[in-house]
Amino acid sequence: MSKQRIAGVKLTRLEARIRVIHGAGRFVFVVFCIAMGFVVVATAVPQLREVDRLEAKLKLAKDQEKLIVAEREFREIECRALREDPAFLEIHARDRLDYYLEGERILKFKH
Numbered sequence: 001m002s003k004q005r006i007a008g009v010k011l012t013r014l015e016a017r018i019r020v021i022h023g024a025g026r027f028v029f030v031v032f033c034i035a036m037g038f039v040v041v042a043t044a045v046p047q048l049r050e051v052d053r054l055e056a057k058l059k060l061a062k063d064q065e066k067l068i069v070a071e072r073e074f075r076e077i078e079c080r081a082l083r084e085d086p087a088f089l090e091i092h093a094r095d096r097l098d099y100y101l102e103g104e105r106i107l108k109f110k111h
Contacts, residue, residue: 081088
């Protein structure tokens with residue numbers, strides 16, 4: 001019977017070692033998964049910064065485009081008024097050439 005008892009103790013120790021090995025394997029797997037998560041995050045951060053930089057650049061370009069479109073529309077309206085409206089043409093020409101009528105008071109504002 002002592003051989004059976006020794007065999008039972010050895011079996012118990014073997015089972016304990018197997019449990020430790022399985023636990024260590026799970027621990028290593030968890031550590032590996034966490035490390036992979038850090039790798040993914042570490043590679044994503046520079047890309048997110050690049051996306052933010054490009055979005056800021058795009059916003060700046062859109063703002064400049066709005067200003068240019070507004071300036072173009074203003075110039076088109078002014079050009080049309082110069083061609084079609086004689087009163088506007090007279091005012092514009094008198095302003096550029098500094099002509100004024102006798103008794104007329106001109107006020108100029110700098111913008």
